[in-house]
Amino acid sequence: MGSAAATQAGPSVTVSFLLGGFVSGIAALSYAEMASMIPIAGSAYTYAYASIGELAAWIIGWDLILEYLIGAATVSVGWSSYMKAFLKDAFNVDIPMQWSHAPIEWKDGNFVLSGQYFNVPAFLLTVMVSSTIYFGIHMTARINNCLVAFKVTVLIIIIFAMIPFIKHENYQPYIPPETGGVGGMLAGASTVFFAYIGFDSISTTAQEAKEPQVNLPVGIMATIVIATLIYVGISVVAVGVAHYSTLGGASPMVDAVRLTGMHWLVVLTELGAIAATTSVSLVLLIAQPRVFYAMANDGLIPRFFGKIHPKYKTPYVSSVITGVICSLCGGLLPIEVLSDISSVGTIFAYFVVNIGVIILRYTRKTVPRRFKVPGGPFFLPGLGAGSALLLLQGARKEAIIRLLAWMAIGIFIYLIYGRTHSEVNNPRMIVDEPMRVLHENFSVDTVNYQGYTDDDLRQQYARQLARRGEFDRPRSRRYSEYVDRPPHVTNGHAQDPINPSAAPITANDNSRRSPFDDGSSGHGGIDSGHGIGVPIDPYRKKDESFSVASEGESHKDRLSGSSDRSSHQLQPALETYPETAHLSSRRS
Numbered sequence: 001m002g003s004a005a006a007t008q009a010g011p012s013v014t015v016s017f018l019l020g021g022f023v024s025g026i027a028a029l030s031y032a033e034m035a036s037m038i039p040i041a042g043s044a045y046t047y048a049y050a051s052i053g054e055l056a057a058w059i060i061g062w063d064l065i066l067e068y069l070i071g072a073a074t075v076s077v078g079w080s081s082y083m084k085a086f087l088k089d090a091f092n093v094d095i096p097m098q099w100s101h102a103p104i105e106w107k108d109g110n111f112v113l114s115g116q117y118f119n120v121p122a123f124l125l126t127v128m129v130s131s132t133i134y135f136g137i138h139m140t141a142r143i144n145n146c147l148v149a150f151k152v153t154v155l156i157i158i159i160f161a162m163i164p165f166i167k168h169e170n171y172q173p174y175i176p177p178e179t180g181g182v183g184g185m186l187a188g189a190s191t192v193f194f195a196y197i198g199f200d201s202i203s204t205t206a207q208e209a210k211e212p213q214v215n216l217p218v219g220i221m222a223t224i225v226i227a228t229l230i231y232v233g234i235s236v237v238a239v240g241v242a243h244y245s246t247l248g249g250a251s252p253m254v255d256a257v258r259l260t261g262m263h264w265l266v267v268l269t270e271l272g273a274i275a276a277t278t279s280v281s282l283v284l285l286i287a288q289p290r291v292f293y294a295m296a297n298d299g300l301i302p303r304f305f306g307k308i309h310p311k312y313k314t315p316y317v318s319s320v321i322t323g324v325i326c327s328l329c330g331g332l333l334p335i336e337v338l339s340d341i342s343s344v345g346t347i348f349a350y351f352v353v354n355i356g357v358i359i360l361r362y363t364r365k366t367v368p369r370r371f372k373v374p375g376g377p378f379f380l381p382g383l384g385a386g387s388a389l390l391l392l393q394g395a396r397k398e399a400i401i402r403l404l405a406w407m408a409i410g411i412f413i414y415l416i417y418g419r420t421h422s423e424v425n426n427p428r429m430i431v432d433e434p435m436r437v438l439h440e441n442f443s444v445d446t447v448n449y450q451g452y453t454d455d456d457l458r459q460q461y462a463r464q465l466a467r468r469g470e471f472d473r474p475r476s477r478r479y480s481e482y483v484d485r486p487p488h489v490t491n492g493h494a495q496d497p498i499n500p501s502a503a504p505i506t507a508n509d510n511s512r513r514s515p516f517d518d519g520s521s522g523h524g525g526i527d528s529g530h531g532i533g534v535p536i537d538p539y540r541k542k543d544e545s546f547s548v549a550s551e552g553e554s555h556k557d558r559l560s561g562s563s564d565r566s567s568h569q570l571q572p573a574l575e576t577y578p579e580t581a582h583l584s585s586r587r588s
Contacts, residue, residue, distance in 0.1 A: 001192055001235055002252025003336070005244040009188030010176035013244070014235045016188035017195070021228030023391060024196040026384030027350035028224040029373045030357040031200050032217030036370035037360070039216065042294030043200055043287065044349045044356075049298070051356035051363075054424050055414070060352045061295050062410030066345025066403070068288035069326050071197045072126065072281050074338035076330035077102070079277035080121035081250040086270035089263070095121065105334045109398070114334075122330035129281045130323025133289075136312045140282060147279040152230070154272030158257065158265065159233045165260045166240035176244075186394035193391060194343040195231055198283045199223040200350075217371040250335070285326065289318035300418040340399035341406075344392060348403065351388035354381040 005013040034047040042049070045064060049057035084100050087093040101116040133140050175181055199220055238247065242256040249255050257269045293315040296306030309316040329338065360367070361377030373380050392400070419425060 001195070001231075001238065002247040002249060002255075004188035004191040005235070005239055005252070006246070006248030008179055008184040008191060010173070010179050010184070010244045011171045011239045012175045012185045013188050013192065013239060014232055016185055016192050017228065017231045017235050019186070019189040019387075019391075020193045020196055021224065021231070023189075023193070023347075023350065023384060023387040024199065025224050025228070026380050026387065027353060028199055028220045030350075030353045030381050030384060032220045032371050033357055033369060033373050034353060034360075035216035035220065036214075037367060040294070042291055044353050045291050046294055047356045048352050051359040052352075054298075054300075054422060056352065057298075058295075058300055058414045058418055059407060059410065060349055061291055061300070062407065062413075063345050063348050063352075063403075064291050065288070066341050066406060067197060067200075067349055068284045068291065069322055070329060070338055070345070071194070071342040072129075072284035072288070072322075072326045073122075073329035073333065074194065074335055074342050075277045075281045075284065076122035076125045076326070077119060077333075077335040077338060078250070079125050079274060079281065080119050080330075081335075082254070082270050082273040082277065083121050085251050085254055086267065086274060089270060090267050102332055102334045104332065106337050106398075119331045123327045125278065125281060126285070126323055126327035126330055129278070129285050130319060130327070133282070133285055133323075134309075134312065134314060134316055134319050136314055137286070140286060144279055144282045147275045147282070151272050151276040151279060152226070154268055154275070155230050155234060158253075158269055158272070159230075159237055161262070161265055162237040162241050162257065162260060166237060168240070170240055170243050183394065186390065187396070190343060190347070190391045190395040191339070192231075193347060194339050196224070196227060197342060197346050198280055199227070200346075200353075214370060285319075285322060288322045288326075289315045292318035292322070297423075299421040299423045300414070337402075340396055341402050344395050344399045344403045345406075347388050347391050347395070351385050351392075354385040354388065357381040358385075 001013060001017075004016055005011070009016045031044075031047075034050075038046055038050055040046055042061075043064065045057055045061035048060040080100055084095045087095065098115075098117045099120045101114060102119050103114055103116050104111050105114040106112075132143065175185055180187060234253065238253060238256040241259050247255060251270075251273070253273065254266060254269055257266050292301065292305040293308075295301045296303055296318075305318045305321070306315065307317045308314065357373060358378055358381045361381075
C-alpha cells in the first residue's frame, strides 16, 4: 500500500484497492466454477490444462511460480521489516541493518549494491514456515486459522482507533496529478494487487479438502469479500491520518499509526502485521509445492517433485525445494523487485482462468457444475479478463519486461524437457503392473486361476482403446474424468462423475486413496493415479460400465467370484496407472 499511495495513486489508493478487489472478485468467481468442476491439485495450472491445453498449462504453471514462490519471498521481506520494528518498540532490541536488508537494491532502473549482507529474518521465516508445512496440512491449517483470526481482530481495532485522527485535508487532491492522475490510480491498482494474492491458492489444496465442490467456492468468495472490505478500510484511515507522500517506507501502516501517539496501538499493529504476513506466507508456501506436484505428475518437470511423504502425506520434496529457493530470494532481493514480479504474474494467472471458463462453457456445455459464474458464459469472465489486461497495461515497465523474460525461460525449458517427457506427448501402455502381476498363475481360497498371457493383455488393451475411442493417456484421462463424462448410473445408483466424495471406499482399498489422504479426512476420495476422480471398479464385468465397489464387498469377495461374479468375468485393473501401481504395491 505504501509505495502505491506515495508514488502512484495518492489518496485514491482506496479506489486502487477497490479495482484490485473487483478484478480479483471476478477471478474468484471463475476459480470457484473451475474448482467445482475440477477439484484436484494444481489451481490455475490444472484449469488451463483442462480448457486450453498443455502449452498453456505449462505457461501458467511457470507463471504461478512468480505468484506463489516469489510472492512468499516478498511477504518474508515485509515480515522482516515488521519484526525489526516490533523488537525495537516492544523490547528496545535493534537488528543491525546489515542483517535485516538485502545486499542489492533497485535504484534508478538498475540493480546496485546496498552495502548490506543478508536479510536474516526473512530467511528464518521461510525456513520455519516450510518446516511446518512439511509435517502436514492439518497442523498448518490450525496454525493459519489462529493467525487469521488474530490479524482480522487487530485490523478492525486499528481502523476504529484511527478514525478520530483523520485529517480531511490529507485527502486533497484525491487523484494527484503529480503522481499520474487516473493513470497513477490504475498503476496503483496493479501494485496493490499483490495484497489479494492467496485466495486462489485455496484451490491448490482441493485433494485435501472435504466436499471440495461445495467448500472451495464458498471459501474463495468469502476470502475475497472480507479482504477487500478490510483493505479499503485500512487504506482510508492510513491516508487520512498520514499524508500519502510519507507512506513510502517499508512499514507504511506502522508509520501512519505512530502519528496517533498511541504506543500500544503501534505495538499491536506490528503484531498484527507479523501475524498477517506469516499467514500469507503459509498459504503461498502450501500452494507452490502442490503446483509442482501436479506438473511432475504430468511429466513436465522431473518426477521427484511429485513424491509424497509416506507418513505425513505431503509433497515433501517440492516443499523442501520451494523453501530453499524462497528463503534465498527473501534474503537476497529487495521487496520492490519481488512484489512487482509477483503482482504481474498473479494478474496473468487470473486472465488465463477467466478465459478458461469461457472456453469450457462453450466446449463442455453439458458438464454438471456445482457453481457457475452468474450472468452467462461470457459477460463476467470476459470483463475479468479485460480488466486483468488493463491492470497489466498499468504495471511498471520493468515488471512487464521481467515477466516476459521469465516466460521466455519457461518456454525454453518446456521445449527441451517438458515437451519430450510429457505424459500427453508420450502415451504409455498402462498395463505394465497388471502384466507383471497377472503373468503368473495364482489361487484364491483353493481356486486356481490361469494367469493372463501377453496376447490376452494386448487384446484387452486394444479393445479398451477402441471402446474408449481415444489413447488412454494419463493427463487427458485426468481431465476427461471431469469435463467429458455426463452423469450416469452405476450399481443402480446415480453417480455424479465430478463428485469424488460421493464414492464409497472399502476398508481394505487403501491403494486407491488420494496420495494426500491419510485416512483421517473422512471422505471417500479415490485416487486413480491422477488425483481424486471418478472411482473405477477394476474388477467390473466386461459388459459393465465404470462402477463403484459396493460397500462391504472386499477384495477377497471379488477375486473369489462372489457377488455374482464368476472367475471368467473378472478383468484386471487396466485403468491403473504406473504411478499408482507402485503406490499400491508399497502400501499392500
